[in-house]
Amino acid sequence: MDIQLPGMDGITALKQLRADPTIKTIPVIAVTASAMSYNRKAMLAEGFDGYQSKPISVKDFLEEVRRVLASDQDKAKVS
Numbered sequence: 001m002d003i004q005l006p007g008m009d010g011i012t013a014l015k016q017l018r019a020d021p022t023i024k025t026i027p028v029i030a031v032t033a034s035a036m037s038y039n040r041k042a043m044l045a046e047g048f049d050g051y052q053s054k055p056i057s058v059k060d061f062l063e064e065v066r067r068v069l070a071s072d073q074d075k076a077k078v079s
Helices: 010-019 037-045 058-076
Strands: 029-032 048-054
Touching: 010 029, 029 037, 029 058, 037 048, 048 058
Parallel strands: 029 048
Antiparallel strands: none
């Protein structure tokens, strides 16, 4: 999810998604033009499952998607 969405920022949109019990467990990766190192920690603290800065490298993005999905599967095994 892009952090700089028109009309509503990505953090607010994520909070709305997490509030809906039918979709709250869907993994969401933050995508932002801000590449500062503290932003990754901040976005993960907000509840995002992953983080990618723009411009997106397709290889890095796909690796992050795989990591997030693998982590989600690991969580499901524990539950």
